[in-house]
Amino acid sequence: MPPLDAATLLMVIAVIDAIACVVWLALGQVLRIAPRAARRISAYHGLLALAWWPALPAAMERLVALPLDVLSAALLAAGVRALMRVRYRAWDIAAVAAAGLLATAATAGDTDLSTARAVANLAGGVLALMAAWDVAAGAGFRAGLTSVVVLPYLVLASGCFWRAGGLLGWMPAGLDLAGLAANAPLALLRLVVDLTIATGLVALVMQRLIARVRHLTRRDALTGVLNRRAFEEHLARLQAQAERGRGHAVLVLDVDHFKRINDELGHAGGDAALQHLARVLGETLRDTDCFGRLGGEEFAVLLPDTDPDGAMRVAERLRQLLQAQPLAWGDKLWPISASFGVATMRAGDAHGRGALARADAAMYAAKARGRNRVLRAVDEAELA
Structure with missing residues (x-):
């Protein structure tokens, strides 16, 4: 050839x-x-x-x-x-x-x-x-x-x-x-x-x-933050670090009076409110923090290497930022607020779900006390 x-x-x-x-x-x-x-x-x-x-x-x-x-x-x-x-x-x-x-x-x-x-x-x-x-x-x-x-x-x-x-x-x-x-x-x-x-x-x-x-x-299709599955993967990873002595914290937050927002603005307005919250809070979090949507109007944040007092300060800052930035919808500004629960991760929790459950319970306690506030888990010091 x-x-x-x-x-x-x-x-x-x-x-x-x-x-x-x-x-x-x-x-x-x-x-x-x-x-x-x-x-x-x-x-x-x-x-x-x-x-x-x-x-x-x-x-x-x-x-x-x-x-x-x-x-x-x-x-x-x-x-x-x-x-x-x-x-x-x-x-x-x-x-x-x-x-x-x-x-x-x-x-x-x-x-x-x-x-x-x-x-x-x-x-x-x-x-x-x-x-x-x-x-x-x-x-x-x-x-x-x-x-x-x-x-x-x-x-x-x-x-x-x-x-x-x-x-x-x-x-x-x-x-x-x-x-x-x-x-x-x-x-x-x-x-x-x-x-x-x-x-x-x-x-x-x-x-x-x-x-x-x-x-x-x-990613959550509506807000762009982590979906529940991805968030729980990060939670399990941080829990493995907590077993070795690292200190991490979990925030759970829920939009106040979300049903009223949906009723007054419609579902499109409700979606816009969730997107607004994700944008406002996401812009102030660290690159190492994990921000996810657990479902509906409930969100959570993982704060690596953060002590309880630091987690409370972060949650309070997020609460104030959200309150200070209302949602622009139509020709009006609609106030948006959320209730926050804070918990620290401990050794022995199954995949970190114990800390998530404690933060969730603290969030519901914040709602019961009047909403738009931050509370620690019941077995930790509380700050209203």
């Missing part, structure tokens, strides 16, 4: 990129999976397919192929950044791409394409490094798997810089690289890199979908 030549490998690369272009477009536009990132990655594959299509006339390299190389690299970096949900914008990517395109255009008077090819490779290498950085920062995989996903970007950047160095005469004689059209091993390496990048991007999308599904299965 004769070995594959560079032209055949370029055709394979172009076909694979054309297929990937359609697949990513369908993911983004039809399935609505990371649509912004999917559009960019689809455009990356589409431009790359055009740039490497063997039928493209050699005379069009400076005007078409090289600019498409730079633009495709920029779209890949921008697509990766959108997929990683990196918080900074893509101005740096646009700046590198613009510089590469302008520098390539500045070589229009040269009969030799070496400088233009070198500039395009330098821009592509920088953009590949930027994509590698964003993947490393936002992939969310373990270190070993993240390094595997980052590797093809580093290989691509290294190949671009090596090729640019040879074109500019910076490499020793014999170490410079011929272009893909005349270098079958390099074309094969590019094919492997493209396939690896495509596989890694799919893995990143799958990781994002799995994380989204996990998030949805652990």
Whole structure:
């Protein structure tokens, strides 16, 4: 069987990129999976397919192929950044791409394409490094798997810089690289890199979908806080720590006169009240605290490493915040309050449910004493 030549490998690369272009477009536009990132990655594959299509006339390299190389690299970096949900914008990517395109255009008077090819490779290498950085920062995989996903970007950047160095005469004689059209091993390496990048991007999308599904299965659909099952998992974890001497506290709170709210505002208003409570209280809790909805209008908060007095102060602060921020519904402001029960976790409780039950009983005692107040569990010191 004769070995594959560079032209055949370029055709394979172009076909694979054309297929990937359609697949990513369908993911983004039809399935609505990371649509912004999917559009960019689809455009990356589409431009790359055009740039490497063997039928493209050699005379069009400076005007078409090289600019498409730079633009495709920029779209890949921008697509990766959108997929990683990196918080900074893509101005740096646009700046590198613009510089590469302008520098390539500045070589229009040269009969030799070496400088233009070198500039395009330098821009592509920088953009590949930027994509590698964003993947490393936002992939969310373990270190070993993240390094595997980052590797093809580093290989691509290294190949671009090596090729640019040879074109500019910076490499020793014999170490410079011929272009893909005349270098079958390099074309094969590019094919492997493209396939690896495509596989890694799919893995990143799958990781994002799995994380989204996990998030949805652990969150209350209405308020966005932890659902009861997830809350009880955290409760059991903290109880295991309490068995080893750590001090944790539990708050249980219930919206006062919630039936009246539902009757006066309707169920939509009642839902808005619960969402309002979740937002107001959630904004003031620590990242280490666990805020969940137990059901109906009843919520609970886990306060790790918090003593009884500290838990009372937290509960009182939450009560005051909720009272000070009424619900805006229609053209009126509706006061919202809640009753709080506080309990500390003890060794010997089954999965922490004893502390939850004591806090729940204290919450009902707070309601019996007039609502909109904080009480400790009955076997602990009380503070009205």
